[in-house]
Amino acid sequence: MMLMAWLGLTILLNAERRSWGTRLAGIGLLMGALFFVAHTAILGFGLDLVSRGLAFWWQIGWIPVVGLPWVWYTLLLWYAGYWDDPQASLHRRQRLWFISVTLLGIGLFAILLVVSPLENYEQAALLNPGGALSLGQFPKIVILYPIYSFLCMVLAIDALRKPGPTRRAFGELARERARPWLLGVSIIFLIVSLLVAAILGLVVIWVSLGSLRQLPDFLRQQALIISLFDLAIASLIGLAVLLLGEAVVAYEVFTGQALPRHGFLRQWRRAILLAAGFGGVVSFFLLINFREIYTILFSALLITAFYALLSWRSYTERQRFIDDLRPFVSNQSLFESLLAPGELEGKQRAETIFNALCRDVLNARVAYLIPLGASAPLAGPPLSFPSGQSTDFSGLPELMRQFTTAAAVALPIPPGTHRGAAWAVPLWNARGPSGLLLLGDKRDGGLYTQEEIEIAQTSSERLIDTLATAEFGQRLMLLQRQRITETQILDQQTRRILHDEILPDLHTALLKLSSDRESTGAREAIELLSSSHGRISELLREMPAAAQPQLKKQGMVGALRHLLEIEMANAFDSVHWQVESDAELSLSLLPSTTAEVVYYAAREVVRNAARHARNDATRTPLNLSIRVHGKENLEIIVDDDGVGISEPDSGPDTGHGLALHSTLMAVIGGELSLESEPGKFTRVRLSIPRET
Known part of the structure; x- marks a missing residue:
């Protein structure tokens, strides 16, 4: 009784979606608890003495007795997908049976509530139904109920064996795992219905032989059999x-x-312990005829002790839970170590944390943490558990697109397609998808719980964000150091030229001009001043020109055309443009800071192509193609047919420019991606979300 009441209330209070099926499940379990209450009350009153209380519980007990078989059958039809697809085989196979059983159940309730052949226990005890719907000394419900109960259980077993389609996430997997348990319940209910039919048949036989006149006589004569x-x-x-x-x-x-919840499972096992302990104590006291007051006192003490143990276990489980999560919420040293250039300690620590998550928390066989989207260039290569697994996957963007919202939990993936992974968990940040966590089956063969998936999702999102933030900070520091160095060099060069060359020349010129304004010295002074002017002009020309005026005046595409036609006129043999007008308009509407970041990134790509793409050995032509379009995002795609890139990070001075610009693109919410094939082509794609 306690367990059924706990299950019923838990389903009604904790269901994620309170559909009519979940409500029916909760009500059915509460009806089962009501049956046990009535059964216990009837046994407490005793069947050999007719009383008002006994008659009340006798009538109440018939409600769950008649209603529960239909509730169980209907509930399993709902769970098996009977109402999800009217054209499914399950619906066609069970439709007439369901209508027939429902009408039979309504008829039984009508017999009980309207015709009332079992109006009270006194009539049943005297075997005097006194109604029109009777067969000799027996009400027809005694004949119809075993047939009705048997049909409900057999049809429920058929629905479980051949279910219909499901719309629930992980529905097929959950059915496959839960089917043995539900089949076991249905088979047990079938056996119970057969035992009830056997008891009713035994009563019929005794009455037919004339050996039974009243029900109490039968109960006294066959007490052992009835008790068994x-x-x-x-x-x-x-x-x-x-x-x-x-x-x-x-x-x-x-x-x-x-997904199942681990806390739900723990509470269920505690409910079993409480019910077993309470039932055992009460049964023992009833068996030895203990006084009722002592039974109540011992029951109160038992519940108090159980509550104290529950509080203690809750505290220790909370402490263990915090200990398990501590590595994932207190790893600030990972960020600090990744800011040190050339250090691998941070990457190794990230792998250690990921391995601890998969081994100690999830108990997974294999797992892969794969950054995607704008975070991918910053977060680095995928992590694997166990370490050293291959992380060369294909079709990940298509897999990520199956998750339409951040509320999605996980999806099962076909076996054998992703190196042992069976589950895909989406990872998100404020800008959208940030990666995928691929999980293999658990080592113990069980299902991941809701809490485990949420912990894995949150920890993986934080790990990717930490790696991306650390790499972002490292690149910004590198950029800052580079800018500081360039500024210092420029300042020193300017100071040296002004102090050692220009100022002495100007001083000499002034001296000569002051001594003889009309002589040859004056002319020399003029020449010195002209030379100094030329050096200053040359110095100014060496300083990079700002892109802001060009962008404001010419727009993004116009500034790039000016770059290729004026500054880099002889860098390429041909330049092919393919520009969509609405995309060009959208680029011209970008904020000034965003436009400047995109322009500098595109300029760096073009300069890299001009500097490194030409094959001087074969003297083959170098052609450049620039495409600007905006189907989903605004994109600038720069292609060259040069030597390509064999190893993007092969040298200390290779790739830092694009790496720094990819960082800046990530800052504005964009992405810089590189694709190259040695000896054939290099393609760089600059992508900016339209929301920018």
């Missing part, structure tokens, strides 16, 4: 409740949750 039947039925129903509870808490079969 009652014990067997109660034990079977208790076993069915345990199996049903395991299916509910381990696979969330009636709660609408996508």
Whole structure:
């Protein structure tokens, strides 16, 4: 009784989506608890003495007795997908049976509530139904109920064996795992219905032989047999409740949750311990005829002790949970170590944390953490568990697109397609998708719980963000150091020229001009001043020109055309443009800071192509293609047919320019991606979201 009431209330209070099926499941379990209450009350009153209380519980007990078979059958039809697809085989196969069983159940309730052949226990005890719907001394409900109960259980088993389609996430997997438990419950209920039919048949036989005039006489004469039947039925129903509870808490079969919750399973096991302990104590005291007041006191002490143990276990589990999560919430040294150029300690620490997550928390066989989107260039290569696994995957963007919202939990993936991974968990940040966590099966063969998936998702998102933030900080520091060095060199060069060359020349010129304004010295002074002017002009020409005026005046595409036609007129043999007008307009509307970042990145790409793409050995032509379009995002695609890139990071001075610009592109929400094939082509894609 306690377990069924706990399960019913838990389903009603904790269901993710309170559909009519979840409500029916909760109500059915509460009806089962009501049956046990009535059963216990009837046994407490005793069947050999007619009383008002006994008559009340006798009538109340018939409500769950008649209603529960139909509830179980209907519930399994709902769970098997009977109403999801009217054209499915399950719906066509069970439609007439469901209507027939429903009408039969309504007829039984009508007999009980309207015609009332079992109006009270006194009539049943005297075997005097006194109604029109009777067969000799027996009400027709005694004949119809075993048939009705048997049909409900057999049809429920058929629905479980051949279910219909499911719309629930992980529905097929949950059905496959939960089917043995639900089949076990249905088979037990079928056995119970057969035992009830056997008891009713035994009563019919005794009455037919004339050996039974009143029900109490039969109960006294066959007390041992009836007790054994009652014990067997109660034990079977208790076993069915345990199996049903395991299916509910381990696979969330009636709660609408996508994945089971570990806390739900723990609470269920504690409820079993409480029910077993309470039932054992009460049964023992009743057996030895202990005074009722002592039974109540010992029951109160038992519940208090259990509550104290529950509080203690909750505290220790909370402490263990915090200990397990501590590596994922207190790893600031990872960020600090990644800011040190050339150090691998941060990357190794990230791998250690990921391995601890997969091994100690998730108990996974294999796992892969794969950064995607704008975070990918910053977060670095994928992480694997165990370390050293190949992370060369294909089709990941298509897999990520299956997750339409950040509320999506996980999806099963076909076996054998992603190196042992069975589950895909999406990872998100404020700008959208940030990566994928691919998980293999658990080492113990079980399902991941809701809490485990949430911990894995949150920890992986934070790990990617930490890696990306650390790399971002490292690149910004490198950029800052580079800018500081360039500024210092420029300042020193300017100071040296002004101090050692220009100022002495100007001083000499002034001296000569002051001594003889009309002489040859004056002319020499003029020449010195002209030379100094030329040096200053040359110095100014060496300083990079600002891009802001060009962007404001000519727009993004116009500034790039000016770069190729004026500054780099002889760098390429041909330049092919393919520009969509609406994309060009959208680029011209970018904020000034964003436009400047995109322009400098595109200029760096073009300069790299001019500097490194030409093959001087073969003297083949070098052609450049620039495409600007905006189907989904605004994109500038720069292609050259030069020597390509064999190893992007092969030298200390290779790739830093694009790496720094990819960082700046990530800052504005864009992305810089590189694709190259040695000896054929190099393609650089600059992508900016339209929301920018």
